[in-house]
Amino acid sequence: MPLADVARxxxxxxxxxRRNRPVKTEYQNxxxxxxxxxxxxxxxxxxxxxxxxxxxxxxxxxxxQQELRTGADRVAIQDLMARYAYAVDAKRWDSLAEVFxxxxxxxxxxxxxxxxxxxxxxxxxxxxxxGFTACQHYLSNFATDVDGDRASSRFYVFTQMITVQDGSDQxxxxxxxxxxEFVRTPAGWRVSRLSGxxxxx
Numbered sequence: 001m002p003l004a005d006v007a008r009x010x011x012x013x014x015x016x017x018r019r020n021r022p023v024k025t026e027y028q029n030x031x032x033x034x035x036x037x038x039x040x041x042x043x044x045x046x047x048x049x050x051x052x053x054x055x056x057x058x059x060x061x062x063x064x065q066q067e068l069r070t071g072a073d074r075v076a077i078q079d080l081m082a083r084y085a086y087a088v089d090a091k092r093w094d095s096l097a098e099v100f101x102x103x104x105x106x107x108x109x110x111x112x113x114x115x116x117x118x119x120x121x122x123x124x125x126x127x128x129x130x131g132f133t134a135c136q137h138y139l140s141n142f143a144t145d146v147d148g149d150r151a152s153s154r155f156y157v158f159t160q161m162i163t164v165q166d167g168s169d170q171x172x173x174x175x176x177x178x179x180x181e182f183v184r185t186p187a188g189w190r191v192s193r194l195s196g197x198x199x200x201x
Contacts, residue, residue, distance in 0.1 A: 073146045073189070077153060077182055078139075080189050085137040091129060093122045101183055101190035110197040111176070118191075133169070134162040139178075149184035157196070174201035 080099060087095035100106070100118035107115040114124055129135060137159050144153040154177060161172045181193040 070146050073151060074142070074144045076189050077144055077151055078142050080182070080191070081139055081155070081178075081180070084191070085139055088125065088129065089135050089137060091126070093126050096122055098187075099191055101185065101192050104191050105193045107195035110195070132161045132163055136160050151182040151189070153180050153182070154178070155180075172201075175199050
């Protein structure tokens, strides 16, 4: 029996064929223009996204720039102390003027030396080091804190010095540390305070 006759027997009327209709998906039901039209708070929030993202990017850039500046300052301070070591080892005392700020306090009492200020401490260094035919200072393990135009650092020093006794070279070695404070000047970082200590010899 044709399907139309079966339908007529059940319902009393012929079965009508249903046209294919597009089925709405879940995403269509949640479409923005239909469900959120007129919601000004959400529209305003979305409109503010570019400004929020720009602000976050600006903050990140400022943080990165600060980290880069701090890193550069730490490298400059290590370079400054390397110049100090080179000047002392080569006995180029005039070069220390590019290391110390005028009036910098220098304390070598714990090393058997004196406490004085720059440039007077330069004369004592020249006298104290005159008894060594050669000398090398190795600086390492820098722990440096930078705060604007001021900085402080603690670092290790290993020193080897050669003296002449009974016509032969004698090596004297010791290990210690420095405590240093720095100030930023128009010419760059300079030492404003320096003290040393001996750990072993």
